Amino acid sequence: MLEQDLSYLQPDKLGPWGTYLQQIDRVVPYLGKLSRWIETLKRPKRSMIVDVPVELDDGTIAHFEGYRVQHNTSRGPGKGGVRFHQEVTLSEVMALAAWMSIKNAAVNLPYGGAKGGVRVNPHTLSNKEIERIARRYTSEIKMVIGPNSDIPAPDVNANEQVMAWMMDTYSMHQGRTVMGVVTGKPVALGGSLGRKEATGRGVFIASSEAARRKGLDIAAGARVAVQGFGNVGSVAARLFNEAGAKVIAIQDHTGTLYQPTGIDIIQLLTHAARHGAIAGFEGVQTLNSEEFWELETDLLIPAALEGQISEKNAPRIRTKIIVEGANGPTTPAADDILNEHGILVIPDVIANAGGVTVSYFEWVQDFSSFFWTETEINHRLERIMCDAFAAVWQVAQEHRVSVRTAAYIVACTRILMAREMRGLYP
16 A cells, blocks of 8 residues: 655645644644644645646647645635746645635634635736636636635736636536625626725734834834735835835835835836836835845835745844735744844734635625625724734733734634534534
């Protein structure tokens, strides 16, 4: 009998999944009798690897590898985005699905965690080729997604148009329109007002709550640095700017901008929309990528990809508060260094939960066919995130642990309590 290879489950293996496993190991001592169920969180419920063959515009056939992972569904249907990126791996998607389980539980949404992706560089493809990939990918995973089982959403390089194609493809297989199969759709197809800005707005809300507890006045010109100027980073930067903060540095994959008196975010948004990146923006200084982490700031917002803050650059970071707009941007080793330096870290599972919270609102609105105003959406978002932040902050104070560990205590307790009450079948 062949021995099963479970090496990918080991926390010492490199990659996002290993980072997640280390985070879970740190919370076990605080779970009491629920710790007997901890392996539930260390093993994805279901992982799919699918072939995504499409005909390119030149008539050739190309094959792309796609994934959909459902990490845990004890508290409700799986929920998590789909990303199109050339570096997507199973380890990454597993970790992202697991972080969605933690995030949804920490914010107390009635969801489990899931995630998906296709290993492709969409910037090398035409719009029609991307549509074919989105539709074929949906048809390959259609048996595991659905409004009551697993609800995809936008992620890296997958926007509301991709969600519209996915919804339409799934609906064609069902023979009826199923709006609730995905969230992050265009408003004309059952999408929610406020969804585009939700993740960035949530980052700003979490930053405001953290700053208030640290006695930092954002409106008094707090210095902010933002890594990533996509949907999350750009919205967060604009909201900081509107609140009176000085956004002194912005970094994306094309360069790093610096202006100690504050970057004109409105002009930068116009520039980025026109050129697709921040490179070439005039009237500011440019830095190399490593200098970004050494800037003296009040708030640092990593809102790009995972693993950006490691033991290599963590010792050089000079900020008061880090608010994680991206998923998994800080490694466990870096976490320890930042803690030793007295830097408060607001983890991704709280900080960037705005997107999935408004996705939840969209899902509810699709079921009821009754839609709320954007003002109502933003008010409900702020209330849920502030309540979640307060609950996690209280646990952090009670146990004298980091905010990340506190968030995991809250989330893991909720997930494993549901697992215990449901029992095992058969």
